[in-house]
Amino acid sequence: MATKSRKYKSYQTRWKVCMVILLFISALLIFLSGVIFTNISKNWRTDALYAEDFYDTLEFRNAVYDALDDVVLADVFYESEAKIKEGEKIDREALIEGFKRYYGIIDGVITGSTEINDTYDGLEVHGIIPPTLESNFLEYQELVESRLPQYREIYIQNQLDDYRAAERALEDLVNFRYFVEDENGNILGGNATRGEVSSMDHTIMLSREFSSDNLSQDTYYPYSNYYLENSNYRVYAAVKEPLEAGDRFYDLYQDFRFARASLPYLFGVSIVSCIVFLFCLIYLIRVAGQREKGGEVTYLLVDRMYNEVHFLLVGAFALLAFFAGFSMLDTIYMETMPFWSYVFITLLGLIYIASVAVGLSYILSVTRQIKGRRFFRNTLVSALIRKISSLFTGTTFRGWMVLVMLAYGMGNGVLVFFMCMYWYSDLMLPAFLALVAFNVFCLYLFLRALRSLKKIMISARETSKGNLAYQLDLAEISPSFLNFAEDIANIQDGLKNAVEEAVKGERMKTELITNVSHDLKTPLTSIITYVDLLKQEKLVNTTAKGYVEILYEKSYRLKQLIEDLIEASKASSGNVKVVKMRVDFHQLVMQAVGEMEEKIESSGLQVKLSCPEPVYIDADGRHMWRILENLLSNAAKYSMPNSRVYVDIFRTEEHGILVMKNVSAAPIDFDATRLTERFVRGDSSRTTEGSGLGLSITQSLTELQGGTFGIQVDGDLFKAIVSMPLWITEEDELEEEEETLVQEEEPSEADEEMLQE
Known part of the structure; x- marks a missing residue:
């Protein structure tokens, strides 16, 4: 008995459970080794395996090219703050196109017949403005005269920010040396002399006519810059060797050394984990479905599934996991925020463990069926043959019905x-x-x-x-x-x-x-x-x-x-109870702005309200007040400080429209439709006040009143649109019918000409 107990000890449930746990642990170690390798070498790709020197890596060359971009931007394109402030670096076409896009101006007859002057504060008319478009022309002219100069100042300020950012980036580089000269050899900028740059080993010279690249032995791709190729300037740059601590180049060098030193340990852990994984898998295949060697096979619920169907489901899951894993891996490579990298790594780990579990379940299911000699019997083809053969048995289809139909035909x-x-x-x-x-x-x-x-x-x-x-x-x-x-x-x-x-x-x-x-x-x-x-x-x-x-x-x-x-x-x-009434949209918005004036001013915002004509809507005043309160609170929380909030109210044939526009303080780098979901906030860090329910409540209340609510995003411009049915009385309906009758009775121009003739 003791010998038999020792003989079947490996078939005991506890040993099976231990081996399953050990298999998943080894699989998890393989995954963690891959994640660690990916994390420490994601900046190097295959360079961490093949490049012997840091200066031969693609990341080093990318860092040099980033520094060269800053050099060209600061010393070749912008040249100085004075030229930027004087407007010499303004791209007229880009400025005007950006202005039109920002204010939603569409090119047409008016823009084709006019031209913005050189001082960007007025229009020059070169064509004929149709009388029907006179009001639109005046509106466009007022917009150009009042808003374009301010937009031009913002454009120049953005250029100053770009210039100063490039200057700061160059000042932070300790190991990067460069100077810029014109075609006559006059040095225009830089942090080193010609002799210092030429004495270094890793150098690069760029100009329109000729370029020289000695940064490393391997040239992955040449440097190209539009501004430099269209100028008469030459840029000389070099990187120190050895590197000094204090900038990006030195940090990249340390990361590269750490990646190279970690590879042997990671490969060792991966190889050992693979061996343990294979050992556990072979053991589980051997003891699957049995409590003793040669004993009766015990089947599980998954074994009842047809093998073809089981295989297709496992294959579909494998394909889905493969594509999802590669998408997440690419996101992890490109993600700059550590929090989301950890989230995607966790999701990738869950997909990996689920794939291992599904694969193990399928392999063991096939093993049990082969041991029990029912693998081919549990196929869809075999089941179909059995179904056809059972036609006349009465189990699935009444066989006598077939006989009756045959008898009817034969009898006739x-x-x-x-x-x-x-x-x-x-x-x-x-x-x-x-x-x-x-x-x-x-x-x-x-x-x-x-x-x-x-x-x-x-x-x-x-x-x-x-x-x-x-x-x-x-x-x-x-x-x-x-x-x-x-x-x-x-x-x-x-x-x-x-x-x-x-x-x-x-x-x-x-x-x-x-x-x-x-x-x-x-x-x-x-x-x-x-x-x-x-x-x-x-x-x-x-x-x-x-x-x-x-x-x-x-x-x-x-x-x-x-x-x-x-x-x-x-x-x-x-x-929610809805009691509709006649609501003055303009007065309601003015009242809401007045009530929240203190909160709006504390956020450094200015509200610009535009309502060219009275707009009366058919809505519930209490719910409309909550909608406006939510929209203004949202603008106060998430708008860029010291900016403006534009509120436009107008009417169409059947609806009163409110459009609220503001510039977001944080970049809107996700699908804008998600903002109307519950607990979704524009502040991804969730450090500001708010519950993430305001826009969801706004949408629900709008739809309950028969209106629509939408969100549009253009860059950092956030636009909320509320559309409500207009208030129409019996008198309004009669007036509309009278206007329709009058228009039908009025003779056309062709009829008047015929009458005059």
Whole structure:
């Protein structure tokens, strides 16, 4: 017995579990080795494996080319701050195109007939402006005269920022030496002399006529710059060897050394992990499905799946994981924010572990079926053959139905044959009567089956209407449709259970929101009360005062979040009462701006309101107030300080439109439609106040009132658009009908000419 126990010890469940855990640990070590290698060598790609010297890497050359870009930008293109401030570096075409794009100006008859003057503060008319476009022309002219000079100043300021950024970048480089000279050899800028640059080993000289590259032995790609190629300047640059600490070149050199030193350890861990992984896999294949050697095979639920289907599902999952993994790997390579790199690495790890689990499950399933000699039996082809062979067994399809159809055809054929054979004899009439009686009997059976089908259809129709209490009497159903009727009855039972579960779930969700909101509000009210009492106490400890202020701020923020959550839930579910009335859109916006004037001014913003004509909308004033409050709060939180918020109100034939535009302080580098989702905020770091529910509430309230809400993003320009139905009275409808009749009765120009003739 002891010998037998030792013999089958390797088949025990605990050993199988240990080997599975060891297999996943080794797989995880392989993944972590790959992640670490990718992380320390992502700047070097294959250079970490093949490049012996840091100066022969692509990353070194990219760093040099980045520095050269700054040199060309600062000393070749911009040259000095004075020239930038005087406007000598303005690209007229780029300035005007950017101005038109920023203010949404579309080229047409007006822009084709006019030209912006050289001082960028007026228009010169070179064509004829049609009378119908006179108002549009005046609006365009006012926009050019009032806004274009300011846009020009912003354009120049952006150029100054680029120039100063390039200068600062060059000042931070300790190991990069350069100078710039003109075609006559006059030095125009740089941080080194000609002798210092020429004495270094890694140099590069660039000009329009001739270039020399001695940065490294391997030239990955030549340097090219449009500004330098269209100038008469020459740029000489070099990089020190050895490198000194204090700039990007030295940091890259240290990273390269660390990557080279880490490779042997990573390869060693990967090889050992691969050996352990293969050992565990072979062991699990050997003991799969058995508790002793040669014993009975125990199957799992996954083994019931057809092998072709199982293989296709595993293959589809492998392809999906492959493409998702490569996409995430590319994102990890390009991602500059460490947080998102960690997120994508975690997701990639989960996909990797899931792939290992799916692959292991498939291999062990195939192993169990091969051991149990049922691999080919559990295929779809084998199952199809068995289904065809069971046609006449009554298990899947009533075999007697096939026999009946064959008998019907043969019966008619035999009777018709006898009629033709005895056409001129006395037996023809009995044969004809037998044929008629036979077909009447078959028709009776057919109609009985159709009556059963009608009952089944009625049951299905009642089920589609929601009448799940309708019962189908299976005793009245023909045997040919009995299976179909049983399926319909099972569907009714399943739908009834599903509806009951859904109603129960909705009730539980409603109770959960109510109870949780109440349970949160009650202790929060106590917290706020006690914090207010603490604020009234004369606390001597300044640190304690600071803590009380933080508690006061966070408790009120939590209270606002709970209220926003409840309102968002009500708005999304439609559980909000809407009372529409005549609302002056312009006056409502002015009132909202006035109410929030203090908050807007504290954010350093200016609101510019434009409403050329009165706009009256059919809406609920309370909900419209909340919509405007959310939009203005959003602008105050996320707009660039000391900028302007433009609010335009106008009307179309059926709607009143509000367009609010502001410049975002943070770059909008994600899909703008996500901003209307719950808990999504423009501040990805979530350091500012707000719950991420404002725009979601705004969209829900707008749609509840029959309007639409949209978001558009152009660069950092954020645009929110609210469209609401216009208020139309009976008098307005009568006026519109009268205007239509008058327009129909007024003679056209052609009719007037005919009358004059």
